[in-house]
Amino acid sequence: MSESVGKHSILAEAQSPLSEAVRKVQREVAVPDRDGLHARPVMRFVDLACKFQSEVWVSNISRRGERLDGKSPMQMMLLEATQGCILRIEASGTDAPEAVAALAALLEAGALGDASTG
Amino acid sequence: MEILRGIAVGPGVAIAEAVVLEAEDYRIPYRTVSAGEVEQELALFDTAVSKSIEELQQQEEWLNTHLGRDAANVFEWHIGVLRDDRLRKSIERLIREKQAAAAYATSSVMRNYQRRFMQMSDPLLVERIRDVQDIERRLLRHILGEKREDWAHLTQPAILVAHDLTPSQTAILPRTQVSGVALDTGAATSHTAILLRSWGRPGVIGLNDISTRISGGDLLIVDGSNQLVILQPTPATLEEYRSRQAAYVRLTGELDELRELPAVTKDDQRILLLSNIEFPYEAAAGLQKGSDGVGLYRTEFLFLRPEGVPSEDEQFEAYKEAILGSGEHPVTIRTFDLGADKYTQQKSYEQERNPMLGLRSIRYSLRNLDMFKVQLRAILRASVHGNVRIMFPLLVSLMEFRQAKMAFFDAVEDLEDVGTPFRRDIPVGIMLETPAAAIQIREFCREVDFISIGTNDLIQYMLAVDRSNERVSQFYTASHPAVLRALHDVVRVCGQTETDCSLCGEMAGQPLYTMFLLGIGLRSLSMSPVSIPEIKKLTRLVTIPQTQRVSRRALSFETERQVNNFLRDETRRLLPDDPL
Numbered sequence: 001m002s003e004s005v006g007k008h009s010i011l012a013e014a015q016s017p018l019s020e021a022v023r024k025v026q027r028e029v030a031v032p033d034r035d036g037l038h039a040r041p042v043m044r045f046v047d048l049a050c051k052f053q054s055e056v057w058v059s060n061i062s063r064r065g066e067r068l069d070g071k072s073p074m075q076m077m078l079l080e081a082t083q084g085c086i087l088r089i090e091a092s093g094t095d096a097p098e099a100v101a102a103l104a105a106l107l108e109a110g111a112l113g114d115a116s117t118g
Numbered sequence: 119m120e121i122l123r124g125i126a127v128g129p130g131v132a133i134a135e136a137v138v139l140e141a142e143d144y145r146i147p148y149r150t151v152s153a154g155e156v157e158q159e160l161a162l163f164d165t166a167v168s169k170s171i172e173e174l175q176q177q178e179e180w181l182n183t184h185l186g187r188d189a190a191n192v193f194e195w196h197i198g199v200l201r202d203d204r205l206r207k208s209i210e211r212l213i214r215e216k217q218a219a220a221a222y223a224t225s226s227v228m229r230n231y232q233r234r235f236m237q238m239s240d241p242l243l244v245e246r247i248r249d250v251q252d253i254e255r256r257l258l259r260h261i262l263g264e265k266r267e268d269w270a271h272l273t274q275p276a277i278l279v280a281h282d283l284t285p286s287q288t289a290i291l292p293r294t295q296v297s298g299v300a301l302d303t304g305a306a307t308s309h310t311a312i313l314l315r316s317w318g319r320p321g322v323i324g325l326n327d328i329s330t331r332i333s334g335g336d337l338l339i340v341d342g343s344n345q346l347v348i349l350q351p352t353p354a355t356l357e358e359y360r361s362r363q364a365a366y367v368r369l370t371g372e373l374d375e376l377r378e379l380p381a382v383t384k385d386d387q388r389i390l391l392l393s394n395i396e397f398p399y400e401a402a403a404g405l406q407k408g409s410d411g412v413g414l415y416r417t418e419f420l421f422l423r424p425e426g427v428p429s430e431d432e433q434f435e436a437y438k439e440a441i442l443g444s445g446e447h448p449v450t451i452r453t454f455d456l457g458a459d460k461y462t463q464q465k466s467y468e469q470e471r472n473p474m475l476g477l478r479s480i481r482y483s484l485r486n487l488d489m490f491k492v493q494l495r496a497i498l499r500a501s502v503h504g505n506v507r508i509m510f511p512l513l514v515s516l517m518e519f520r521q522a523k524m525a526f527f528d529a530v531e532d533l534e535d536v537g538t539p540f541r542r543d544i545p546v547g548i549m550l551e552t553p554a555a556a557i558q559i560r561e562f563c564r565e566v567d568f569i570s571i572g573t574n575d576l577i578q579y580m581l582a583v584d585r586s587n588e589r590v591s592q593f594y595t596a597s598h599p600a601v602l603r604a605l606h607d608v609v610r611v612c613g614q615t616e617t618d619c620s621l622c623g624e625m626a627g628q629p630l631y632t633m634f635l636l637g638i639g640l641r642s643l644s645m646s647p648v649s650i651p652e653i654k655k656l657t658r659l660v661t662i663p664q665t666q667r668v669s670r671r672a673l674s675f676e677t678e679r680q681v682n683n684f685l686r687d688e689t690r691r692l693l694p695d696d697p698l
Contacts, residue, residue, distance in 0.1 A: 043198050073198035074205050074231060082240050 026090040054093025127314040128321035132298025139280035163220040166260035228254035298340035373651030392644040402443035404647040411447030413644020414622040433496035441504035479512035494529035498540040551575035563615040573623025597681040637669025
């Protein structure tokens with residue numbers, strides 16, 4: 001598991017247009033929260049992912065985990081995303097870049113969410 | 119006849135037959151169905167999901183209204199999981215392809231998930247097992263029908279006995295059919311206890327093994343006021359309790375009428391009666407019961423939730439709500455009293471062997487300054503909305519107090535740097551709950567703006583007793599002469615140094631001690647709001663010289679038994695009907 005703590009810069013960003021309509025984007029982000037990703041932050045993440053048309057996949061690189069569905073509350077809990085874990089977010093679809101950017105931003109901001117209602 | 123001691127989560131007496139809630143899982147009646155029945159099972163599952171979601175939404179709403187958003191959020195993930203497409207598809211696939219019964223398919227899939235959580239290393243994630251079990255049980259209840267909680271079949275109210283109750287189960291306890299609760303497990307600060315307390319009926323938890331010792335139909339007495347459960351009561355005991363129960367009912371009726379009247383002794387001495395609260399909404403609720411404000415706001419309940427540490431804004435909102443709910447009345451906010459509980463024990467490298475004497479409370483805060491300052495800033499920001507005081511718990515030394523105050527000044531500076539509004543003149547005081555602080559009271563009085571005596575912990579430390587340990591809890595008593603003497607000395611020094619002094623332990627809400635406390639000079643008592651009417655009634659029946667005679671006499675005894683008998687006699691004279 002990665003030792004890094006705090007915000008993490010983009011490790012890899014790949015973009016390959018398959019066709020005009022569908023694009024694939026991926027990005028890696030470290031989990032900053034001391035308590036990792038659970039209960040309410042998971043629902044925030046899932047609710048946001050569901051706003052996008054693209055398919056969303058998340059893998060926990062630090063735990064060599066499988067690709068899990070970003071729109072599934074159960075699978076996102078099974079990610080075991082504790083502090084410092086590097087997560088790879090992938091999206092595939094017409095709004096893939098927006099999806100990845102928004103979800104990465106949510107994670108990086110600390111999904112416990114100081115600002116909004118939550 | 120047998121008497122079991124536990125921890126009370128609700129006052130009053132319940133006398134009824136027991137209904138034992140089995141802890142084990144639902145028995146799945148059969149695993150597979152015929153091909154022709156598959157569509158039926160799919161429909162059954164589908165309906166169970168919709169009903170479960172609807173149920174959860176209603177509960178979320180109820181919890182939100184009565185206990186606030188944090189309690190309501192407990193179910194947010196549950197609803198998400200029930201809507202999870204993948205989860206539903208995997209259950210439906212089993213039904214379709216393997217002709218599995220809906221109950222069996224549901225159970226298989228959910229158990230599988232539980233196993234995966236079991237393998238995780240993070241303790242907070244492992245707890246999700248309980249949530250998944252809760253969701254599984256809810257679905258099974260709808261698929262198999264209401265076989266377990268046979269409330270509808272009860273012709274008269276019953277006492278619910280169980281090994282444990284999940285928050286879900288507690289949230290839906292039917293008030294008419296269940297007159298009392300008795301549980302094996304339970305810490306006073308568990309989520310279940312919190313919910314039971316707001317349910318307000320007689321309840322005793324931490325009874326160890328009561329669920330295995332009785333059978334459904336056994337007659338029980340649950341005495342919430344004295345923290346006992348009585349098995350196989352003798353006819354004499356039954357009679358005594360029946361009359362106590364009648365008296366209690368009459369008393370609660372009378373007491374509600376006292377709300378508008380002030381807490382003033384017969385010789386016109388005004389006594390402040392304040393409330394101890396755990397949730398912001400209780401501040402306004404306390405005013406309804408006639409309180410003069412919040413004497414103790416226990417903020418650690420903000421931490422007791424799966425999401426972990428609350429942010430500065432989240433805390434600010436909670437404090438603001440409590441302050442606004444109190445109008446012009448004062449609100450004393452105690453900083454986190456964590457440790458010796460699940461939250462901090464799970465976070466530490468090794469569980470402490472003796473959490474009560476470990477890294478808890480103010481020590482924990484001083485070792486986690488970032489977290490501490492977040493709380494201090496939140497309190498300072500909220501202070502603009504009313505009349506706030508800050509209180510540090512479990513102080514043992516002047517050094518600690520000075521360090522805590524420095525953290526306070528740092529927080530002040532932080533807010534000044536960014537121009538956030540706050541009130542500078544907030545009084546800063548301590549909760550006096552250790553023998554060391556009691557002995558050094560004079561020195562503390564020089565540096566603090568006020569003190570509030572926390573008798574719960576003070577008595578534990580003074581008498582070397584863990585009150586939640588069923589084996590020794592009978593040694594815990596405020597009637598011990600040493601305790602009375604310590605209280606007398608502390609209040610006297612506060613009087614001499616003109617330091618504002620209050621008492622916020624459970625003792626404040628017990629009529630047995632009211633005359634003693636007033637007699638030694640206390641003029642401010644903070645208690646659970648349900649106790650306010652009764653203490654007010656007693657206050658209005660005495661004169662100060664009368665209370666001073668009582669306290670002088672109480673202080674002259676050698677043993678707790680003598681003290682108890684004396685105080686009981688004195689109090690009974692004024693409150694003959696009161697089940698003391």
